[in-house]
Amino acid sequence: MKIAAIAFTDRGQAWEEKLGFAVSRGIPVREWTAANFSAADALLFIGAAGIAVRAVAPYIKDKTRDPAVLVMDEAGRFVVPVLSGHIGGGNRLAEELARRTGAQPVLTTATDVRGLPAIDTWAAEQGHAIENPEAIRAFAAAQLAGEHVGVAVTERTLEPPFPVTLYVRPRTLILGTGCKRGIGAGDYERFALEFLRYCGVSLLSVRALATIDRKKDEAALHAFCGKYRLPLFTYTAEALAAVPGVFAGSDFVRETVGVDNVCERAAAAAGAVLLQGKTAYEGCTFALAREKDGEEEGC
Numbered sequence: 001m002k003i004a005a006i007a008f009t010d011r012g013q014a015w016e017e018k019l020g021f022a023v024s025r026g027i028p029v030r031e032w033t034a035a036n037f038s039a040a041d042a043l044l045f046i047g048a049a050g051i052a053v054r055a056v057a058p059y060i061k062d063k064t065r066d067p068a069v070l071v072m073d074e075a076g077r078f079v080v081p082v083l084s085g086h087i088g089g090g091n092r093l094a095e096e097l098a099r100r101t102g103a104q105p106v107l108t109t110a111t112d113v114r115g116l117p118a119i120d121t122w123a124a125e126q127g128h129a130i131e132n133p134e135a136i137r138a139f140a141a142a143q144l145a146g147e148h149v150g151v152a153v154t155e156r157t158l159e160p161p162f163p164v165t166l167y168v169r170p171r172t173l174i175l176g177t178g179c180k181r182g183i184g185a186g187d188y189e190r191f192a193l194e195f196l197r198y199c200g201v202s203l204l205s206v207r208a209l210a211t212i213d214r215k216k217d218e219a220a221l222h223a224f225c226g227k228y229r230l231p232l233f234t235y236t237a238e239a240l241a242a243v244p245g246v247f248a249g250s251d252f253v254r255e256t257v258g259v260d261n262v263c264e265r266a267a268a269a270a271g272a273v274l275l276q277g278k279t280a281y282e283g284c285t286f287a288l289a290r291e292k293d294g295e296e297e298g299c
Contacts, residue, residue, distance in 0.1 A: 001089065004040035006032050008047030012074035015046060018101050029055045042068040042093055052082065063087050063120075064133050070094055072103060080106040086120035087130070119151065123168050128153070129204040131167040138164045155205035155290075157197075169204040172291045173275075174233070176210045176267025178253075179218060179284035188220035189227070191281035199276050199288050207291070208233050210266035212240060212257055233270065240265040248278045263287040 006024040007013040016023040023046065024032060033055040036043060045052035049071045056069055060083065068090030069083035079097050081090030091107050098105040109118065119139050123130050130136065142149035142164075150162025155170060175196070179188060196203055209225055210233040211218075225232045237258030245268055249260035259265065261278065264287040268274050272289035279286050 001041040001093070002039070003042045003044060003093070004032075004036040005044040005046065007074070008045075008051065009074050012046035012072075015072070015074075015076055015101060018076075019044075019097065020100060033059065037067060040067050042070065042088065042090065044097070045069070045071045047071070047074055049080065049082065056083065062133065063136075064130065068093055070097070072097065072101070076101045076103050078106050079103045080108075085109050086118045087124050087133075089121075089124055091121065119166060119168070127171050129169045129171060131169050131202060131204050132165075135164060135166040139166050155201045157200050157202055167202070169202045171205060171207040173201060173206045174208055174210050174267045174270060174272050174289045174291070175206050176263040176265070176269075176287040176289065177215075177221070177284060178211060178257075178262035178266075179215065179220065181218070183218070183220045183283045185220040185223035187282070188284055189224050191284055192224060192286065195276075195279055195281070195286040195288075198279070201288070203228060206230060210235070210269060212237060212259070212262045212266065214257055233266070235266060235269050240269060243269050245274065 003021050005019065005021060006027065006029065010025070013023050013025040029051060037056065037059040043056070052069065052071045060066055063084055064087060066084050066088060068081060068088035070079060070081050070090055070093060072079040079094045081094045083090065085091040085107065086109065091109065094105040094107065097103065120130060120136055139149045150165040151168060152158060152161060152165050153168045153170065155173060175192065193203065208231045209221060211221065213234040213236050215221060216234045221232060240259045240262065243265045247261040247264040253262065254260040263285040264274060264278050267287040267289035272291050274287065274289045276288040
C-alpha cells in the first residue's frame with residue numbers, strides 16, 4: 001500500500017520514525033492533496049480533521065475509487081479513518097498505525113462498532129472487486145437487522161438471483177490479445193468489451209491484459225489498460241512458444257511475429273487455464289483464461 005502523509009506542524013512530523021514512512025511538511029495542504037489523491041492508496045493527515053476534510057473534498061468520487069483518508073492528531077492520541085474505511089483499507093490501516101504509534105484507532109462504521117464482518121473489507125482482502133457498491137448499504141442494513149441478503153461471488157454476468165444481490169467479482173481472468181499495428185483505441189475497447197460480453201464475464205474479473213512483447217508500446221492497449229486500471233503482461237515469442245497446450249496456430253502469425261498464436265498463448269502464459277479460444281475481430285484477436293485456483297469451466 002502506497003501511503004502519503006503530511007503534517008501540519010513540526011510536532012506532527014516528529015511521528016515519522018514511528019510511522020515508518022516519510023511525512024511531508026511545509027507544503028501547502030491543498031497542493032499536496034491534489035498531487036497525492038489519485039497517486040496514493042492512502043492519505044494520512046497529521047493535524048486537524050477539518051483541514052483534512054476541506055482538502056480532500058474537491059477530489060472525492062466514490063468508495064470504490066477513493067483512497068483511504070485518515071487523520072491523526074499531532075499528539076498521537078487518536079487515528080481516525082475518514083474515507084474508504086472498508087474497500088480502501090482505511091480501518092485496517094488505522095489499526096496498524098495505532099500499533100506503531102500507541103494511538104487509539106477510532107472506527108465509526110456501524111459493522112465495526114457492532115463487531116460484524118464487512119463485505120467490502122472482505123472483498124478487498126481477497127483482491128476481489130464489488131460491481132454494484134450501492135448494494136453494500138442494503139447488505140450492511142440486513143446484517144444489522146439480522147436479516148438475509150444475497151451475495152454472488154462470481155465472474156459470470158448472471159441475472160440477479162436474489163431480490164437484492166451484491167456482486168463480488170474475483171479477479172482471476174487473463175485477457176490475451178493480439179492486434180494490428182496502430183489499431184484505434186476506441187475500436188479496440190469496443191471489441192474487447194464485446195468479447196467479454198460474449199464470454200458472459202464481468203470486466204471487473206479481468207486481472208490483466210496479456211500479449212507479445214512486440215506490442216508493449218501499442219497505444220490502444222495502453223489506453224485500455226489505463227482506463228480500466230489493468231497491468232499489461234508481455235512475453236517474448238520464445239516464451240509464448242514454450243507455453244504448453246494445444247492452440248489455434250497460424251503460419252502467417254508465425255512468420256509475422258515468430259510464434260503461431262499470440263492471444264491464446266499470452267492468456268495461458270501465466271499458468272492459467274484457457275476458457276475461450278482465439279476470437280477474431282477487425283484488426284484484433286482475444287482469448288480468455290482463468291488462473292488455476294479459480295473455477296474450471298468454459299465460457
